[in-house]
Amino acid sequence: MYQLETRAVAFLDILGFSDLTAQAEKEIVAQEKFEGLKTVIDSHVRWDNDRISSAVPDILKPSYLFISDSIILSVPMTSQKYDGLLIVAIKSIEIAHKVLEMGFLLRGGIAIGNVRHEPKNIFGTGYIEAYKLEQVVSAPRIVLSEEAEAHMRTATSSNSPLKDHGIWIEEDEHVRLDTLHPHYIRDIHQHGRIEHAFGQYRAHISMSLGHRDAKARGKWRAMRAQFNRALDLHRIDVTPIK
Template identity: 35%
Template sequence: MNDSEIKYEKRLVAFIDILGFKEIVKQSEKDISKIELIYSVLDYLKNWEAQEKWDLRLVEIEGDAQKRGVENFDIRGKTNITAFSDSIVVSVKVDNNINEMASTLIVHLAYIGAILLEKGILFRGGLTVGNLIHIENGIVFGQGLIDSYKLESKSAKYPRIILSDKLLKELNYPIETKRNSYPYHQYVDRFEDGCVGFHQMIYYQAIQSWEEMTKEKLIESLSIVRKVIVKGLDTTFENPDVYEKYKWLKEQYNKLIILEDSDYETKTYENIKLKIRELNENIAGQNIHYSYTDNFYESEWKKSE
């Protein structure tokens, strides 16, 4: 590309920060498993530089996308990603199709976040729209990047990606009627502190009816995520800021609407998501570990199966 061809483009811009990355690097000097974790995470993110990764599999299952023409949600050839240390920048070129492009980007970011969470990795980010130069060789700059970084660092606070006011004004959000909905409406919500966005666990709620998401796979993934959160709650005795992040995740996990598996003929129901209980909830004693409470209820849950 010649210098004369380089110009700002209107792009969706997501700036994402991997939380606790510096601590994991520090631990890796004494724990080889942390080196393997860092490598696997960075290698996984590196693979997303390939355009074919941003396909339509996670969007074409949505009725809203089918009604509007799934091909209109294709962001391949319009997406760039740059990963450096503990930060990731993803951008998508948009014209008058911002709702479609935002849908596919948000669905994929939630999916990526879910995979990372199952590895024990939390992320936080900001998503906006603005002028940006983002080239395949990794060069990225522009007001869109500055705005998304500020959103992540100053407003996101918890493990979630929040949307800027500027972006929300261009999106069809909030929806007034069902016919005006897009796939991203299943992911985005307004949180108690006023911010609008999504967290990485929302993927499981939105995708649970997908034929590739079997009941067994969903149960396994939710169990892994629950254990990650419980472990996080129990390893932060001297860091209230980190504890608050895991406590927030615990609340969001418990809010997930996961449909029970049912058998119509026998009228039996199986809850496939085990709640994260309060510390020592209905258990005698004053144990300081959430894992103690979680293990107690997990054993009771398994007995009832």
């Protein structure tokens, strides 16, 4: 039987992954970078749920798919205490940090709708909406669908309004995630970790502003603007990029 449930689902695309794949067929350095990125993402998909608090029911831990340059994750919207949209949003931000730390950008869409998420496949209009939304997003951003945005404005998680979680940015016609929110950096409790991570981001962005491809340069210019905004918003002691 074709059973569906209401889930929050994110469709995330690693920008530049396809080019890296092509380069890896010819260059040893690109091969090493490709394997490193693949290992980081594959490890996140395989082991992320092991790091989630045992207080969160297993049914509410994200289901993942990692296919080529795309990462798909979804969570049921059935809990009275934990909100599936919030979980998907936070996990998407964590992935964005990991990807940028390796010099790549992330683009995506998050939707709420009917989904059947199997271990090796995913179906349903919720997934299709997230996929279509990602296709029209100007990079690099992760934006909410209209239904997801409406839910964010009215729902609560653990008695706290979703809209007050500080990870949403209103921009143009969409609400997007604050993918540079420092609270979701890996190993956040290490002394100086935030400044170190943003120093790496700064180096990757600055170097990529001279990318040979005009479209790629445009994406990195957009990330420069987001980076400088994040430094000011979160009061991070790193020099802005001119």
